Amino acid sequence: MNNFTFHNPTRLIFGKGTIEQLATAIPAVHRIMVTFGGGSVKKNGVYDQVVRALKDRDFVEFWGIEPNPTIETLRKAIYLGKEKQVDFLLAVGGGSVIDGTKLISAGLNYSDDAWNLVKKGSYYNCTPLGTVLTLPATGSEMNNGAVISCKETQEKYPFHSNYPVFSILDPETTFTLPPFQVACGIADTFVHVMEQYMTTIGQSRLMDRWAEGILSTLIEIAPQIRESQKNYDLMADFMLSATMGLNGFISMGVSQDWATHMIGHELTALHGMTHGATLAIVFPGTLRTLRQQKKDKILQYGERIWGINYGSADERIDKTIEKTEQFFRSLGLQTRLSEVNIGNSTILEIEHRFNERGVAFGEKQNVDGKMARAILENCM
Structure with missing residues (x-):
């Protein structure tokens, strides 16, 4: 076996009804941006659970992170996050939403185009983020990796940043997946x-x-x-x-x-x-x-x-x-x-x-x- 150093700081919150723990998982001092994909979370009740858990909290929503998240979409989220002075991110969705949010978390603290970070391969001066997982697949909820695409050039590259602070996994969110x-x-x-x-x-x-x-x-x-x-x-x-x-x-x-x-x-x-x-x-x-x-x-x-x-x-x-x-x-x-x-x-x-x-x-x-x-x- 080779030498290694292992460290995984993500806190898993697993089980039925755990989305309500968002109320205490994110410290009250933060201004939050919640990121989403399409509208499936509104159909399966996840959106309502998230909003209920964050009632009376200061948060803004960003919608439209697509499967295989693109830099073109993520630039818009980064702009919004900077405009609203966001200092905590919550990704609600599958691996694509979480991957995209990892780049947003890096881009919020970066003065140039975030695609440069993707081409570089890593960036660790990031805004903290948590996740609510709705589609198991990528493992992005408990690792520091992401994969980001560029529609203009038809490129797709891996990117590494910080681990999520926490991830909420409620198996009931998967019941209505295609x-x-x-x-x-x-x-x-x-x-x-x-x-x-x-x-x-x-x-x-x-x-x-x-x-x-x-x-x-x-x-x-x-x-x-x-x-x-x-x-x-x-x-x-x-x-x-x-x-x-x-x-x-x-x-x-x-x-x-x-x-x-x-x-x-x-x-x-x-x-x-x-x-x-x-x-x-x-x-x-x-x-x-x-x-x-x-x-x-x-x-x-x-x-x-x-x-x-x-x-x-x-x-x-x-x-x-x-x-x-x-x-x-x-x-x-x-x-x-x-x-x-x-x-x-x-x-x-x-x-x-x-x-x-x-x-x-x-x-x-x-x-x-x-x-x-x-x-x-x-x-x-």
Whole structure:
């Protein structure tokens, strides 16, 4: 196991009826900006709960943070926050709203265009923020990462800032989510875990078992959620799996990959695809392309998660990758680029972008432009 320093300062407030705790979670001295996405929080009652908890408080609302939040929208929020002299942010929504609010929290204390911070990759002189999570997927409610897009240039980059001060997770807020969003959230959570797990064997028994526990949970609950999305215990497990999948708990001291995510971000930037949907396509292609490099871990994953312990090594790897792809299909997601009408021109553009930026991802830092192209060709 590698050396590491671990610190996660976010306070989780989990359970039924916990939104009312906003009344005490945010100190009364703050001038608050509450950020939202579309209007779904008004339909499911979350908005009313938030407003009720913040009664008699000084707050302003900002609406319209879209899926895959864009700098064009976030600039408007930053302007409003500065105008109103906001000194605390509350993100109410899914990962996109929380991601966007993280950039707002940085931009409020920055004198230039916030896109510069995104291109830089990080900024930590931030206005404090809390969250009310309504869509489990990204884990943004308990980490310091975000991903921000620019419509003008069709770019999408990761960005790091401060952790949320607190995050409120009430599983009842997920009951009315569209099934497609739930499916993408499960896929996103699954691949988050895989990016930290599917590297090499023998680094940490504990990290492996924690990761496998989340994977097994997702596989067990996914079909039940499709049948009973208003089951509190199922959605509680889903919500907590998404949070635990990317809050640092399963990555301590082990190598990580993230090539699938970086390729997926480009598919979103170029075609506007939902993030989780891109991962369901790219991840099986990553396994097919890097099957020899990841051979031992694929075999471990296949045996422990799917019970595949028979046949030759190559046969077991084939069956494991097939099972993984079948899982994404069982969620109702597509797993091939040809199914979403994406072809060679996009593959070449992504290869060009990787090469132009001089980037390489994966636990061996070998997923450069050429390898990204090979992975995408294995997704056709």
